[in-house]
Amino acid sequence: MNTITLLILGLFILTNGAVIFLLFKRQTGNKQVDGQNMQMLNQNIQGMQERLDKVSQGLNDRLDSAARVIGAVNKELGSLQEIGRNMQGLQEFLKSPKLRGNVGEQVLKQMLGQFFPTAFYSLQYKFRAGQIVDAVLKTEDGLIPIDSKFPMENYQKMIRAEIETERVKFLHEFLKDVKKHVNDIAKKYILPAEGTINFAVMYIPSESVYYEIIRDDLDLNRYSMEKKVLFVSPNSFFYFLRVIMMGMQGKKMAEATREIIDTVRGLQKDTHKFADSLNVLNTHITHTKSAFDRVATDYASITGKIERLDRVDEDNLLE
Structure with a gap:
């Protein structure tokens, strides 16, 4: 109700x-109400x-319930306002390119540490000319340079633009920013003379920025492939590292297999050598046995002759 x-x-x-x-x-104006009618009226x-x-009481209960609901709504509004202030603070924080870079580097460090021991990667790797890349992965084929880039400023202006001409303008500025990062990475970090492989990785810490970059109509993927720079986001970087890790494990298994095969081949050679030595020893033993048999026969013959000689001497003496 x-x-x-x-x-x-x-x-x-x-x-x-x-x-x-x-x-x-009205009735009492004419006559006096009897006791029964009065009782009914009172009832x-x-x-x-x-x-x-x-x-x-029902109205009071509903008012109390409404007051509780209004209090809860006010509390939730206060929480939303606090979240809004925190989000605004985060946006102010991310306006600084240096701070954005620090965030990207920290996430990059954590992801590398989840997959590889520290011996397989280096952070803030410095080349001979002095340029420093955020990280390198150490593989048998060479170093894989990885640099974190966070092109947010013109991207945020683009998504906030309400007029189409402004959106297109900031989109072009955003594309220029990305291409500049690609050119810088290709020029500064792809250095086969210093042990790098022939491509580098551009790590983009934001999924939304990453998906904007790899849109087919922007043709940035083709441009980055020409420069030998691979775009990755947090999600795709996870799979990239997993593939690298599996490749390293595969090479380790191949090396272990080669070691086992080499050991088995060595055992086979040693077995053949042992068999040859055993045959030689068996021949020597056979010859020794034959010589021993001959010596034993000769010894028996000499002993028989001595015994016969002793009997001849005894017979002559008796005569």
């Missing part, structure tokens, strides 16, 4: 009470009072 219904019910009860009161007053008035009390 809503508030309007309760109000209508209250008015209805009051109207009925007024009608009864007027009838009663009706008491019933109306109880209904009015219930209506009043």
